Amino acid sequence: MHQIKVVRNILLGIENLLLHKLRSLLTTLGIVFGVGSVVAMLSVGEGASKEALEQIRKLGSNNIIISSIKSIDEEAASTTHSHMSIYGLTYEDHRRVAETFRTIRQAAPVKLMRKEGRLGERSLELRIVGTTAVWFELVRRPVMAGRVLLASDDKGSLPVAVLTEFGARRLLAGEGTIGQKLRIGSDYFEVVGIVKSESGQAGNIQIPDQEIDVYIPISVAQAYFGDINTRRTAGTRERELVELHQMIVAVETIEDVEPTAGGIEHMLGRFHKKKDYLVSVPLALLRQAEATKRTFNIVLGSIAGISLLVGGIGIMNIMLASVTERTREIGIRRAIGAKRRQIIGQFLIETVVLSIIGGLIGIGLGVIVPSLITFFSGMATVITLASIVLPLVISGGVGIVFGLYPAVRAAKVDPIVALRHE
Amino acid sequence: MNAGAAKANDGIVQLENARKIYQMGHQEVKALDGITLTFRRGGFWAIMGPSGSGKSTMMNILGCLDRLTSGQYILEGRDVSELDDDSLSELRLRHLGFVFQSFNLIPQLTVQRNIELPLYYLGWDASRSAERARELAEEVGLEERLGHRPTELSGGEMQRVAIARSLANDPEIIFADEPTGNLDTATGEQILQLLVKLNEEGKTIIMVTHESHVAVYAKRRLHMLDGVVERIEGDG
Numbered sequence: 001m002h003q004i005k006v007v008r009n010i011l012l013g014i015e016n017l018l019l020h021k022l023r024s025l026l027t028t029l030g031i032v033f034g035v036g037s038v039v040a041m042l043s044v045g046e047g048a049s050k051e052a053l054e055q056i057r058k059l060g061s062n063n064i065i066i067s068s069i070k071s072i073d074e075e076a077a078s079t080t081h082s083h084m085s086i087y088g089l090t091y092e093d094h095r096r097v098a099e100t101f102r103t104i105r106q107a108a109p110v111k112l113m114r115k116e117g118r119l120g121e122r123s124l125e126l127r128i129v130g131t132t133a134v135w136f137e138l139v140r141r142p143v144m145a146g147r148v149l150l151a152s153d154d155k156g157s158l159p160v161a162v163l164t165e166f167g168a169r170r171l172l173a174g175e176g177t178i179g180q181k182l183r184i185g186s187d188y189f190e191v192v193g194i195v196k197s198e199s200g201q202a203g204n205i206q207i208p209d210q211e212i213d214v215y216i217p218i219s220v221a222q223a224y225f226g227d228i229n230t231r232r233t234a235g236t237r238e239r240e241l242v243e244l245h246q247m248i249v250a251v252e253t254i255e256d257v258e259p260t261a262g263g264i265e266h267m268l269g270r271f272h273k274k275k276d277y278l279v280s281v282p283l284a285l286l287r288q289a290e291a292t293k294r295t296f297n298i299v300l301g302s303i304a305g306i307s308l309l310v311g312g313i314g315i316m317n318i319m320l321a322s323v324t325e326r327t328r329e330i331g332i333r334r335a336i337g338a339k340r341r342q343i344i345g346q347f348l349i350e351t352v353v354l355s356i357i358g359g360l361i362g363i364g365l366g367v368i369v370p371s372l373i374t375f376f377s378g379m380a381t382v383i384t385l386a387s388i389v390l391p392l393v394i395s396g397g398v399g400i401v402f403g404l405y406p407a408v409r410a411a412k413v414d415p416i417v418a419l420r421h422e
Numbered sequence: 423m424n425a426g427a428a429k430a431n432d433g434i435v436q437l438e439n440a441r442k443i444y445q446m447g448h449q450e451v452k453a454l455d456g457i458t459l460t461f462r463r464g465g466f467w468a469i470m471g472p473s474g475s476g477k478s479t480m481m482n483i484l485g486c487l488d489r490l491t492s493g494q495y496i497l498e499g500r501d502v503s504e505l506d507d508d509s510l511s512e513l514r515l516r517h518l519g520f521v522f523q524s525f526n527l528i529p530q531l532t533v534q535r536n537i538e539l540p541l542y543y544l545g546w547d548a549s550r551s552a553e554r555a556r557e558l559a560e561e562v563g564l565e566e567r568l569g570h571r572p573t574e575l576s577g578g579e580m581q582r583v584a585i586a587r588s589l590a591n592d593p594e595i596i597f598a599d600e601p602t603g604n605l606d607t608a609t610g611e612q613i614l615q616l617l618v619k620l621n622e623e624g625k626t627i628i629m630v631t632h633e634s635h636v637a638v639y640a641k642r643r644l645h646m647l648d649g650v651v652e653r654i655e656g657d658g
Contacts, residue, residue: 005545008542008548016530019530328526329528331526332526332527332528332539333528333539333543334511335485335487335514335520335526336514336515336520336539336540336543336587337511337512337513337514337515337516337518337540337543337544337591338511338515338543339507339508339511339512340507340508340511341508342543415487416482416487416488419522419526
């Protein structure tokens with residue numbers, strides 16, 4: 001019974017609003033823009049979070065990436081002839097980090113060098129990644145064929161190699177390639193597997209793997225290629241000695257990430273005279289995304305707030321005018337026996353219906369705007385159920401807040417006076 | 423119509439030393455100045471008097487639209503002088519019907535919806551209300567007009583809609599405030615005939631008018647002057 005009455009009241013409200021279509025539409029514009037901003041805000045914020053989570057997934061949320069970097073004075077010194085720069089992480093660093101921190105579950109040492117690889121007729125400039133089986137635990141990528149490196153490969157110093165899908169395609173390798181020999185420099189490696197690879201940046205952190213990678217056991221890399229890299233550039237020969245180019249460390253839980261990173265930073269600082277390493281934390285991306293989200297929320301939230309306020313006042317204004325206009329109607333209803341609260345209900349429902357209609361139009365607008373943002377700025381946006389339900393609730397709330405005063409005014413109308421009202 | 427109301431002199435409406443005083447600036451206006459009066463069930467009353475005599479105030483008080491400053495108003499054996507706004511609304515909704523000079527139909531609602539208005543507040547469902555509205559429209563001869571809006575009707579038709587609406591809740595008393603004031607003589611006569619018929623069917627009718635040719639349709643005529651009853655004519 002009660003529900004039926006509410007439905008009837010809502011239908012009556014809609015009927016009344018339809019009597020003044022243009023006026024109702026104009027009245028509700030503030031709500032339309034306010035709600036539109038809320039939807040857009042939520043979807044941009046949601047998009048930023050999702051993007052960050054995606055990046056963290058690529059990097060590994062529990063990972064800490066420590067990279068060797070050439071310190072600034074080394075950079076200056078290396079311009080002189082036949083100088084050899086020595087910098088970066090050492091095997092000792094790896095051992096020490098892996099043994100010192102109890103929060104660390106696994107640590108993969110990484111040795112990098114660029115060399116040409118040749119498979120049959122085809123050749124490709126490869127990035128040789130000398131590492132251990134742990135790498136594949138920390139940088140998880142789907143295995144396309146064969147297997148990844150094993151601990152026994154490293155222990156036995158077996159000349160095996162794992163290609164990326166991209167590298168395999170460029171070298172015309174396929175499933176049949178497993179077992180074939182890949183030549184790197186003057187050495188031969190048996191291709192044992194093919195994995196997928198990610199590439200590019202995540203935030204300001206380089207993703208550990210690249211498309212042109214080939215993975216070989218670190219013991220083999222060290223034995224075959226040594227620790228000294230020589231680069232020839234325009235007549236000068238640059239030589240540098242770097243034991244490890246990277247270390248990827250995984251901690252037990254996400255809460256351990258930041259303290260452990262701090263600890264590693266501190267420990268490396270004690271053993272390195274120069275700052276020739278960089279500790280990056282993928283989790284920091286999440287903080288960045290949260291900061292972006294916050295900024296967006298503040299900007300769009302203010303716009304939304306102002307629009308909703310203006311919209312609410314607009315609705316209140318028009319409802320007050322409507323109360324005056326309909327004084328006689330109110331008087332008639334009161335004379336017939338309508339109670340004050342029923343008059344309040346009638347006007348309140350009308351206001352709420354009006355603002356919810358505005359809210360629905362606003363949601364439509366708010367769904368279009370994020371796709372335009374994505375189109376023009378490339379910023380990811382995601383529309384969730386919450387980003388539609390919340391604005392709807394807000395618009396209903398605006399209707400109640402700003403409809404209450406006109407409704408109470410309507411209920412205070414004296415029927416005797418109202419019935420004489422012209 | 424309970425047993426309590428049926429006893430004594432069968433008064434449906436009783437006023438005991440009823441006073442209504444308005445404050446107009448510094449001046450007090452005694453719209454009702456101590457009236458004691460009984461209206462019998464089934465009566466047809468015309469309240470007459472020049473403007474300012476207090477006849478409109480009398481009507482508002484009796485119609486539970488306004489409250490006395492002092493004194494007692496007993497409706498159906500029940501003292502309603504001290505009731506709050508909600509209770510008075512409830513009384514109007516269940517026991518009273520109103521017909522006004524300017525019809526007071528809601529212009530954006532159809533004839534049917536206007537007639538249904540009291541039923542809506544009584545909580546009737548849509549189909550029952552529609553049925554009742556049709557019955558009432560037939561009773562006042564407007565069954566063809568149910569889908570029209572008031573603005574498409576003549577004055578007489580509008581007043582008949584208003585009468586149908588006043589009957590929707592099957593009231594004991596119908597208040598008619600200058601019901602023919604906006605109508606030509608012939609149409610007015612039809613409306614008055616309709617009121618007479620309703621009175622014959624058992625409704626108590628209390629009509630306010632300042633025209634004696636209208637008042638003759640009533641069984642009793644109450645002449646008011648300066649907030650008091652000057653004289654009562656007729657019987658019934």
